[in-house]
Amino acid sequence: MKFAILSFALGSGAAFAQTPAVKPGTIATVSLSATIATESVVTQNLSGGAKRKTYTTGTVRLLSRDILEAMRTASLLDGNIKGWTLSRLANTSDVGNLYATKAGKTAVAVPATLLTQPVVQSYASTGTVITPATGAETVKLKRQAYATLTVRGGASNAAGNQKLVGGGVKIGSQVTPVLLRSESYSLIGKAATGNSVIGGTYTTSQSSPINLTPLLPGATAP
């Protein structure tokens, strides 16, 4: 009996001594606000064999909410978009991707056929990067940036600004350096099919340090 109690105590103590896996990273809210103008044409036969084509343009709005709604309709979310946010999750080096996130739920990657994140093709920076003899860099940069992305499968160009600032994720007693980013772009592009023009803005809030494990359990990396 005493041996059984001791074994149970040792087992419980061993279980409590294990710490959950931590995955330092960052999270930022993505705000997409765009219009999609699509051309339609009606051909009318006129007398004498002539034809008249009448062109009209219909415009709709596209928001982060619509991306989440498409994911919900495709059964990728939990059946309701309430509480879900379009976010960018990244590791400590700011390598990341777009996800639908909700507290208490595993993050769901945004399908590339809906939206991809801007990929910077060229930039011009202002600021400082201090590299100490030992330890992490201290980054404080503002960038004018040109980037490319896809919206509804169509190629788009983005022009705007990035801000990169060094920060830290404190999990327990350990602080891990991370790179915090915010972006603001004007975008212009086309749809994958048909004659459409997409225009609007793509912005991310200043990213915050976070432990990514609850959102990306296991070995999943952003």
Added chain:
Amino acid sequence: MIATLPRMKAHLFSAAGVLLIALALMPWSKSRQGPPEPSDPARPAPSKSSGPARRETPSLPSAQEAMAPLEPTELAGILQRIEDAVTSYDPAGVKVLKDLLLDSHVEVRTAAREAMVQLGETDGIPVLRQAATRMQDPAEARACREAADFLELPSWSDTQDAREATAELRGENEPPPP
């Protein structure tokens, strides 16, 4: 001559009496005196109230009258309320953002306006247009009107393209046939 003296004295006493009575009545009559006639050039037009001038409708402070900047924790709390309103994706979120559209701090007004767009509820259209009429900064008023114009557009989620997009996704997510 001698016979007129008593008559003169009587007249003098009468005149003095009238003068005294007039002097006595003067303060009382002044207190009962109403506002001067508008056509009276000698006096300026009276104010409607005796107290300091009051505005009928509250308006946002001008740049010179700007409130003290928000404490970081207070701003963070307001931004969290804004984010919660957006992620409700419900018309009730419009009510939360409505009051913040006219906050005395420009960063709160800006965040609330952008949140109203991201919320995507058409109930926000009249709210934004009304807020535009009460903005002192023409740029903010224009931004509110443009946000209202944007929300008036049909949503992409209601289009055939959206239905095709979700059908593609469902096809990708379905397991392959055995």
